[in-house]
Amino acid sequence: MWLKSNSRKNNLYLNFNSIFAMKLSSKLLKKLKEFINMRHSCINFLLTFNLILAAILGTYQTSFSQHISAYTLSKIVIDAGHGGKDPGAVGKISKEKDLTLAIAKKVGALIEKNLKDVKVIYTRTDDTFIPLNERSNIANKEGADLFISIHCNAAANKRVSGAETYVMGLHRSEENLNVAMRENAVISYEDGYNETYEGYDPNSAESFIIFSMLQNAFLKQSLNFAAIVQNDFKERAKRRDRGVRQAGFLVLWKTSMPSVLIEAGYISNSKEEQFLNSEYGQDIIASSIYRAIKSYKENVDELNKTVLELQQAQKSNENTQKSSTANSIEFKVQVSSSQNLLPDIEEKYKEFGNVSVVNFNGTYKYLVGGTPNYQEAVKYCNTIKSKVPDAFIVAIENGNIIRLSEALQKINKSE
Numbered sequence: 072m073w074l075k076s077n078s079r080k081n082n083l084y085l086n087f088n089s090i091f092a093m094k095l096s097s098k099l100l101k102k103l104k105e106f107i108n109m110r111h112s113c114i115n116f117l118l119t120f121n122l123i124l125a126a127i128l129g130t131y132q133t134s135f136s137q138h139i140s141a142y143t144l145s146k147i148v149i150d151a152g153h154g155g156k157d158p159g160a161v162g163k164i165s166k167e168k169d170l171t172l173a174i175a176k177k178v179g180a181l182i183e184k185n186l187k188d189v190k191v192i193y194t195r196t197d198d199t200f201i202p203l204n205e206r207s208n209i210a211n212k213e214g215a216d217l218f219i220s221i222h223c224n225a226a227a228n229k230r231v232s233g234a235e236t237y238v239m240g241l242h243r244s245e246e247n248l249n250v251a252m253r254e255n256a257v258i259s260y261e262d263g264y265n266e267t268y269e270g271y272d273p274n275s276a277e278s279f280i281i282f283s284m285l286q287n288a289f290l291k292q293s294l295n296f297a298a299i300v301q302n303d304f305k306e307r308a309k310r311r312d313r314g315v316r317q318a319g320f321l322v323l324w325k326t327s328m329p330s331v332l333i334e335a336g337y338i339s340n341s342k343e344e345q346f347l348n349s350e351y352g353q354d355i356i357a358s359s360i361y362r363a364i365k366s367y368k369e370n371v372d373e374l375n376k377t378v379l380e381l382q383q384a385q386k387s388n389e390n391t392q393k394s395s396t397a398n399s400i401e402f403k404v405q406v407s408s409s410q411n412l413l414p415d416i417e418e419k420y421k422e423f424g425n426v427s428v429v430n431f432n433g434t435y436k437y438l439v440g441g442t443p444n445y446q447e448a449v450k451y452c453n454t455i456k457s458k459v460p461d462a463f464i465v466a467i468e469n470g471n472i473i474r475l476s477e478a479l480q481k482i483n484k485s486e
């Protein structure tokens with residue numbers, strides 16, 4: 072059974088027969104499970120199912136195989152929220168659109184400087200208005216591996232402060248709903264938004280709930296990354312950790328990769344607004360996001376390395392199996408045959424070496440010699456022919472005579 076999780080490049084094939092046969096170390100198996108977990112919870116279920124099935128059948132010879140695509144982190148979209156005619160949330164001294172752009176640029180610069188194998192794609196690098204759907208389009212067209220939308224929050228309660236990271240999903244609180252509805256409301260700046268967003272009405276909570284149930288296929292990875300971001304905000308930037316949350320953000324809706332929306336702080340809290348406007352504040356927030364990307368990339372690379380190791384181990388295991396099949400083939404020379412077993416046959420042919428008898432389809436075949444090397448068998452047969460002109464070579468596999476052409480084919484394949 073083949074399971075295709077998505078259509079990404081660098082497909083890896085894992086044959087579970089071989090994995091079982093390889094006697095995986097528990098560390099490798101754990102890593103593999105983590106990797107599969109990252110791919111999709113559905114695959115995780117199938118892995119468990121396979122293991123259970125193998126146990127039920129009492130054999131490791133189940134014919135389940137899985138097709139897992141490698142996920143690498145080589146392109147990241149950094150999306151500075153709002154821009155142009157859409158200022159986003161407005162504070163006492165600043166606008167959200169300017170803060171998000173400043174932080175986004177700093178994050179991008181850190182990636183470009185330190186992660187040379189990662190390409191940064193910005194949705195905007197100046198004060199331009201970009202429709203929400205265009206932002207996810209950019210990421211999808213580029214085939215990005217991670218989408219990070221940067222925003223700043225606002226609340227009626229001016230005392231609220233801290234950072235939170237959202238992934239697409241159904242909100243669990245009124246508060247999360249309000250944040251997403253506020254961020255989504257910017258589509259009213261776009262012409263024909265009703266059509267673009269398939270009837271989504273920014274003013275209707277009901278339409279919002281239906282839309283929020285459309286979950287991103289990369290929820291698990293998005294949650295993983297969001298958790299790392301929040302941890303770095305807390306540990307590195309010393310921000311108040313408001314946690315990983317879920318809500319229906321239009322900008323994350325159609326992204327076909329792990330994606331998060333970061334609310335880096337509250338512009339409505341005057342102390343936090345000052346922090347967000349300071350060079351230090353922007354640097355430490357950008358550096359926390361960068362650190363999270365770096366950690367996430369290290370996890371992804373490590374798991375890919377494990378899968379590659381497994382793939383190589385599988386290959387060498389297959390080769391060992393192949394060559395042991397070929398090794399079990401032996402060439403002998405048939406010197407005689409009879410319907411009834413002849414008692415004195417060994418004595419008669421002992422001058423040619425080791426004599427053996429094989430019953431093939433009811434006929435006794437008397438064979439001499441035995442070598443895995445066909446050329447040697449040919450030479451040996453020629454020497455015998457001077458005394459036994461009818462002598463010819465036969466191939467034996469696991470004690471049975473097989474066709475010579477079949478034996479030679481098997482040997483050629485294994486070489």
Ligand SMILES: [Zn+2]
Nearest residue numbers: 152159222223
């Ligand atoms: Zn925003």
